[in-house]
Amino acid sequence: MDRRHFLLASGAWTLCRTAVAANTPQAGNKLVVIMLRGAVDGLSVVAPYGDANYAASRDSIALAPPGADEGLLKLDSLFGLNPNLARLKPWWDQGSMAFVHASGSPDPTRSHFDAQDYMESGTPGRKSTPDGWMNRLLQTLPGEAAPTRAISMGATPPRILAGTASVANLGVGPKALDAKAIDKPEMQSALSKLYAKDPMMARTYRDTTEGREEIKRSMAAPRMAGGGGGMARSMDPSADAGAQSASGFAADALRLGRVIGADAHTQLAFTSVGGWDTHINQGGAKGQLANRLTSLSQGLDALAQGLGDTLKDTVIVVMSEFGRTVRQNGTNGTDHGRGNVMWLMGGPVNGGRMLGEWPGLESSALADGRDLAVVTDFRSVLSPLLQRHLGLSDAGLAQVFPQGPAAFRAPLLRA
């Protein structure tokens, strides 16, 4: 079995591989999907500094090349990572983070709401799909059902997890795990009678009580052995305190990571982060987008801390509904575009490399003459993860992504 241990040293990840063996789908493997709602500017997340059209199209917002003051962090001869994501760079250096650029949905809509809907339903161009692809995945995933097999973090139910399979729900804010009136036995026994036969809400009620019960139980139990020193260190309370004092998202992400990590049943999790619709004064190495990215990187770091030893079995996918215009607009921002970058992180990821084809930024290569083209369908990135990491069958995949494209060819996961 793969025994990679994650060690936490002064806020940055270091990774040492004690042994490497074939990565085979196992019951404990986990997938966390984070959706950046509002269309993050992928060309500022992983910037193609080696493409001459990049800086030329972005007078006031292009990031400086690697080596320059506040410059990009070099990934390869073409791409650099936004300097505000520096705390994630060790993931790349240690081969646990990869990016698929020029990816996205084949549907050309530039509406946030339709594009998010398609990315969550998994059926671009089709509005009538009633459920989300992560819920269909939950229904078809091999293994035992459990109330907390999938967890959604947030006050509202996301489209991606809508469907017939039950999903546990974790609130946000420092009191998210506190006991509430619904947890009191006398209240619960009375409410159960009211809700048991309700046609609209019986299932939501059952999901509420069962999910809360299991989260409470798993959080109270000592963590499974097997992680060794790596786990002990990543759960160092002083490191946690640091994360919690960061932004609200970091504290929530830490809590989510702990809840996922504590429960062997939990295999799927989803949350979203908003605030990426930078039409105006987007900024470069500093500014609006820079601040959002810093906060996101703190959150991802905190999520990893919370996952602790289970990070070695977890793939984290970060995605956004579409990218933004190659050329900056008239107000130092960017408008709605097409291709974006998908982030893949975690122990099983075959990282430290840029994946996918790069169509280039010369005007003949742009979609509608203005946007980074989508050359990789987001589903063809997700498909091999679902199959090889989570063990989804071909028949299952056909349900999760009906009429989906061919799977991505490059190996996304470690051999």
Next chain:
Amino acid sequence: MLASQLPRAFAASTGLSDEERALHALNRLGFGPRPADAQAIADMGARAWLDQFLAQQLNPQSLALPVALTDSLQAMDTLALDQGQLYARFREAQKLSREAKAEGNKDGEKPRRELVRPVVQQAGANRLLRAVASPAQLEEVLVDFWFNHFNVFAGKGPVSVWVGSYEREAIRPYVLGSFRDMLGATAKHPAMLFYLDNAQSVAPGWQPRGRRGLQDKARRASGLNENYAREVMELHTLGVDGGYTQRDVTELARMLTGWTFDPRAVSGALFRFSADRHDQGTKNWLGRKVEAKGQAEGEMAFDVLATHPGTARHIAFQFAQAFVADDPPPALVQRLADRFLASQSNLRELTKCLIESDEFWRREVYQAKFKTPYQYLLSSLRAVTRVDGLPPDTQKLLGALAQAGMPLYGAQTPDGYKNTAAAWMNPEALAQRIQFAQTLSDRIQRRPAMAARASGDLLATLGPTVSSGTRASVGAEPAPQQLALLLGSPDFMRR
């Protein structure tokens, strides 16, 4: 008054009893029944009460606000400030904050706390108190619907100080008036001009006066921002499937260049059309050739959009979804769209058409909409509030809405909040609502005089919306628990 007569004609076909119809009206055209409503229905008879209620709701100017409410509203000093005064306040806070930060040892957030936050808090309190206590309930429901339709986000810069003014000046006056007027008023309010960036969208290459002679480096990047032009078609009017293209978005953005606000004015309305920043070229929009005509290009665009069949369909669907069913009957949507077009986008006609429609009063839609957090909060407060009573701590209530994922004036994206069960019904929502029910119940139980009859009063107020099964189950539980159970029951999660 014709509208008040019409619903009666449908009584036979719907199967709802008169009392159910009265409660349905209170839940859909208002934020739910108060104890006094139940009393009035009992006194007048449900049928006569409903006729009177509908007639009054469509003519809200005939309804006086209770004294306790007007007193509370008058005590809020920022509600009377105009756009310019509000902006001056925002800039003052910015200036003080910069100075405090420059001095290093001062609390840089203090000016914002003292100057900006009270404005947002008072706007929120104004909204909540009116929704709880105004007899013009339909007006309050429509203010919520139309604000959400033309959403702006208080978290974006000066929109914070303007949300209340936006609601007062661009939304509230038109909820039973003209859609075209509301569209124009939102387009010209600085809250919208700033929120969707049109204030800064200028003809490509335009430079402010002081920079025109400068070298390239000092010149500001300047040109189009297509944010507003896209959302006004996608969300406010035609709808995403309304048949426009990316080219139409860009062309409309060009037509709307120069629609901005005057950042130096210190009072009054701030909208300005700046001919200087306007793109003087010919545009080609929605299949029309548009010659340069300054502000008139944008006015023409709003005329076209307000009377477009796509807009009628989009608005009709949204209206029917909010007021009737998550998946609204197509025949109703068509009828609403037809009335919208026939009346030149008159919203009183649209609202009347809804109330006159058989689909509004059908058994299958009765008690079938899952309440949004906003509706749940308000209906629970109303259900336990005396006719002249006001909720004590509006800031706490606003906090509860934020925790539930629906902060007032806090929808970040221009599509606002959804109103469907799919958007709100989940375990965290249920746990939070039951917690809120318990807290509200605890507060009432602390007053012995009220505690003794609380659950009986609530049952009388909610009338037929509480099923016999729920009545029996709750009745079998210990008395002190009954109030929280009723407020936390599945029956009360719906309207």
